[in-house]
Amino acid sequence: MMLRWPSFVRSAVLTLALAACSSGGDGGTTQPPVTQSIGLSLSATSGTIARGASGNSTITVSRVGGYTGSVALTAENLPTGVTADFTPSTLAGSATSATVVFNVGTTAAAGSSTITVRAAGGGVTAVTSTYALTIPTPAVALTAGTGASSIVVGGSATVPITITRSNGFTDVVTLAASGLPAGVTATFTPATIAAGSTTSTLSLTVAGTAAAGASTITISASGTGVTTQTASVALTLTAAATPAISLTSTPAAVSIVAGANGTTAIGLSRTGGFAGDVTLALEGAPAGVTGAFSANPVLAAGTTSTLTITTTGAAVPGIYNLTVRGTGTGVTATTTTVAVTVTAAPGITVAATPTAVSVAAGSATTTAVTITRAGGYAADVALAATGLPAGVTAGFAPATLTGATLTSTLTLTSTTGAAVGAAAITVTASGTGVTSQTASVNLTVTAAPTYTMAATAVSAQQGTAGASTVTLTRGAGFVGTVNLAVTGLPAGVTATFNPAAVTGTTSTLTLTVGGAVAAGNYTGVITGTTAGLANVTANVALTVTSPGGGTGNVNWQFCEAGRFPLWFAFRDGTTGAWTRVTAGANQTYAFTINSSVGGVAYAQPLSGGPAQVTINYFTRAELTQMGTLECVNNRATKALTGSFAGLGAGQTGTVNVGSSLGSAAFPTTTFSLDADDGATDLLGFRTTTVSGGTSVSIVADRAVLRRDVNYAASSAIPVIDFNGAESFPVQTAQFTVNGGGSDLVQVYANFQSTNGNFSGFAFGALFGGASPYTVYGIPLARTRDGDLHMAIALASTLSGSEVSQTRLVAQYNRELANRTLTIGPSLTLPAITVTGTSPFARLKSRGTWQTEYPDAVGAGFTQSSGTARSWTLLASRGYFGASAEYDLETPDFSGVAGFDNNWGLRTGVATTWTTNAQGGLTGFNQIIEGASFKIAARIGTVTP
Structure with missing residues (x-):
């Protein structure tokens, strides 16, 4: 068996062998054996492990020197609640690797610690x-x-709430809310989040009384062993939306031909929770335009209604902004506008300008007839006239209006035989495809131009001249020039007209009587000629008297040409015949009255009538004095002109030269007057008319007084400057008036110069006002001996708009100072009777003398309808003697030579009668310092 060395052993042996060889020699020394050992290393030497969790590390054991023994693995210094598990816990033989797992218990304390891992083996x-x-x-x-x-x-x-547990925390979490504004409540569902659960829902409920605004709510989460955590909720409370409605119109503009219709959709929007019905109405529709809604009211579920706009053919084209109004219960009404353009249907209209014309019989007049085309109508339009009165024809130029021609001239021609009166003529305009239209022309046929003439009678002495006023009364619009001529006058009488060609209404005919013309009555014929009219004639009566007018104990002289009598007569005593007297030299009438009383009558020229008749019943002494006063009170006159300076807005300049009055109201500054002949005084005032409620006063502030002037006839008076050096402030005084009662009271003052009579002035309270009254006059320092102010208080009783009686008191004083005037009682109503009707009407006024008015009485009878006529009767108490009554009757002069019955009052004509009585002045020269008199009058009407 081959023995295998571990790699590190082989490496060591090799190293030793090389060392031996390098030492030299071929024999070696035996080395000691290698020492065995072990080494230890961890793959992870540190870690963070939460409670309830675990962590691991790989263990590597190194064996040195061939060590093969078992190696036991252990852990030391483990914190409480922490365990270590080795896999394997023992490495046998050649094993070198193991795993250690650190288990942290749920109760382990948080913190850091060092665990020792030990490897141990035998040897x-x-x-x-x-x-x-x-x-x-x-x-x-x-x-x-x-x-x-x-x-x-x-x-x-609601607000969702979420928690996150960490580091081994697994316990329940409790939720809470703080910082809630008034009226807001918070509810968590759930309020405690159980282990294993992580969510809750926060419900915020806002009361209706809560105030709108912003606030911050704090949400807290708390649990055992953990730090409480918070989160913020930005809460905004907004005011509850007001229930409301709004309307729209689609389209907002509709064009409709007159006679047709159009539609628009009315949109309805509900907000603020409003869910009720909405009623619609159309407003502002002109005549001929109406509207109807497809849904009205618009029910809760509805949002639209169709408006159908219908027009008639009579709708006037134009743009009309109609209003659709929506109303509902509990919401404010709202509107939307629909612009409706009404266009004209094809058609025409016709009009005449002027619509009223007048034509005199035998002449013609015109009016313009204009058509208006509408709706693009361009065909010909024919014109016709109907309703023409007999004798009137109509012609159009042109009779057919074509294309752009829109106007025709209608000529209405009247024959001389056309009936006078009014007629309504209908002008008809007609065209193909359109309705005919009409216009009215009111035609008045008047009588052919005409005029009449009348001439006042003339009385002239042989070798003198007299004047007649020729009056033209124009009728039927006649304005032409009338040329005058006179025929039929006796030889020796020449006639001159001024003007001879009359463009106005009057001309003065001057008849110059030669000395050889026989005394007597003559009639001339005045002929008026004018182009296109028949000649018109009028008679002029001429009375020629001889210079020898007789002699007697009474002489009456007339100096003013306009007052020269046409006829003059007297009566000796209270009964008997009236005797005519002709004028002597210088228009003097001389006659004898043997009785203690007598009468004087005369006829004088009357503007607008044949004559004015005056009868005077007085004592012989009074008649004698009256005859001398005629030329004093009515002098010959001369024409003067003049101008004012120093007048301003609302001011009037007034001037008297003697008894003649002239005036000018700003901005006019010039005047003219007929002044008395001879030396006299000039007195001018600057005045302003002041109205206050029902009162009217003429207030004077500056005056100019020129003494002893005698301006040449037809000359200009030097400028009267109220701001100049010769002007001065007026004098004022307060007059207390008693006895006026409820009558209309007028208080004013006249100034009568010793060298002239300025009776035309009347400054002060003319209407209304209350006592005391302010009157105006001349400062005492500027007066002369004989100058007098005459203060007058006049009370008038009104019956409707007519005066039925008057009462007057007057007082003369040189100095204008504060005084008291007492008005007398009413005049007892006289008996007015008709005493005759042929050859002219005769009237009588009879009454009883009153204690307050014992001195004189007068009666007047005036006819103003048609040709004017006027009779005046004057009498003194001395004439009636001891009689308790007065009796003023118009005499029958029809048998008196030279009297023209045409001067008498006419029967069947309304006649104004006046009767007045006077007390305080018993003669004609009693106008002295402190003198006063009273007059009362009654006024009425009678038809004889």
């Missing part, structure tokens, strides 16, 4: 190797879902 020295053992501390790890949760207030949510 050899035992060897060791170490294993560094680490037993880690048991632990648990925790995760909470994604670490965040968002919950709507009133709702709930």
Whole structure:
């Protein structure tokens, strides 16, 4: 048998042999035997092993010197709870490898230790190797879902909880939550995770009262022997969504031809948990456009409804934004808009401009007829007119509108025989394939242009001239020029018209009477001619008187040409005949009254009528005085012009030159007037009209006073400057008025210069207001002897809009100072009777004298309808003597020479009557310092 040496033995022997050979000699010395031993090594010299786990390492034992004995393996220094298992635990023979397994018990203490592995065999020295053992501390790890949760207030949510056990930890884990906001509760399922289980579910429940906001919840996991672990959950509480609805329209714009329909889908979206029905409504649809929904209301399960929009042919083309409104219980209404474009259907419309025309009989008029094409309609349109009144024809130019031609001229021609009146003419426009359309033209046929003429009577002495006013009354729109001429006048009378070609309504006919013309009554014929109309005539009555007007103890003279009498008569006493008097030199009427009383009557020119008749019943002394006052109160006049400076917005300048008044309201500054002849005074005021509630006052602030002026006829008055050096502030005073009662009270003051009468001024409370009233006048320092302010308080009783009675008190004082005025009582209502109707109407006013008004009485009868006529009767108490009554009757002058019955009042015509009585002034020269008088009047109507 061959003996095999281990490899390391063979290596040692070889080494020894080589050494011997190298020493020289051929004989060797016997070497001692090799020492046997063992070596030990571990494949893993350290490890971390958790409790309940194990770890291993491979053991390698090296045998030296041919050692073949058994080697026993053991472990030393094992920690409590740790065991070591060797496989095999003994290496026999030549075995060199084993495995050691370290088993860490569940109760082993955590920590580090060094275990010694020992190899021992017979005859050899035992060897060791170490294993560094680490037993880690048991632990648990925790995760909470994604670490965040968002919950709507009133709702709930879950968060998955996962644990991970490590380092031998196998025990139960208890879960808990902290940091919960108010109103939030947490529940774990399960709250304790059993051994072997790793999950739980966290349920978060949010009360409806919880506040919205963010917070952090801490989740903790704890177990025996392990450190408690935590995880955070970022909790966001959001407010509960409000139940709501919203609408959409698809498409949002619809185009429809008038007369057709279109649809759009209305989409409904519910949010916030709303699940109720929704009612739909269409709003803003114009005339001719309606809508209907396929589903209305839209039930809880529905989300759409189809809106069908229907138009009529009358729908006006255009773009309309219609509103679809959705409403439901518990939600705010919502809307969506549908833009509907209505396009015109093919068709036409027609209109006339102007729609109302007027044509005089025998002439023509036109109106423009315009069509509008719609919907692309381009065919010809024919025009026709119906409803024409008799005598009127219609013509269109053109009668057919083609292509781009849209307007035609309708000419309506009236014959001279056409009936006067109104007619509605229908213009019809018709075309192929479209409905005919109409337009109305209101035609008024008026009478052919015409005019009438009237002339006032003229009275002139031989060798003088007189004037007649020729009045043209134009009718039926006549505006042409009328040329005037007069015929039929006696030889020696020449006539001049100013103007002779009348474009307005009046002309002045001046008749110059030669000295050789016989006294008497004449009639001239005035002829008016104008193109296209028949001539029109009017008579003018001329009375020629001789210069010798007679003599007597009473002389009446007239100085103002416009007041020269057409006829003059007197009566001696209270009864008897009236005697006509003709004018003498300088328009003086002389006559004799033997009785203590008498009457004077005269007819004067009346604008708009044949004459104004005045009858005066007074004592002989009073009549004598009145005759001398006519030329004082009614002087001859001269034309003047002028202008104001210093006027501003809302201001008026007013000026008197003597008794003549001129005015201008800003921005106008110029004026004209007919001033009295001779020297007089000029007085101007600057005023503002002030309204307050129901009151109206004229307030003066500056005045200009020029003394002793005598401007040349037809000249310009030097500028009246209210801001200039000659102007001065006005004087004011407070007047307390008693007796006005509930009547409308007016309080104002006039200024009467010793060198002129400025009775035209009236500044102060014109309407309404309350006592005391402010009046305006001239400062005392600027007055002269004889200057007087006349303060007036007037109370008017209104019956509806008409004045039925007035009461007046006036007082004269040089100085305008605070004073008291007391208005008298009402005038007792007089009896108004008709005393005759032929040859003209005659009226009487009869009443009783009152204590407050004992001095004079007057009556007036005026007809203003048609041709104006006016009669005035004046009487003093002295005329009636001791009689307790007054009796004012219009006389019958039809038998008096020269009287024209056409001057009398007409029967069947409404007549305004006025009766007034006066107290306080018994003569004509009693206007002195402190003088005062009262007047009361009654007003009514009567038809004779």
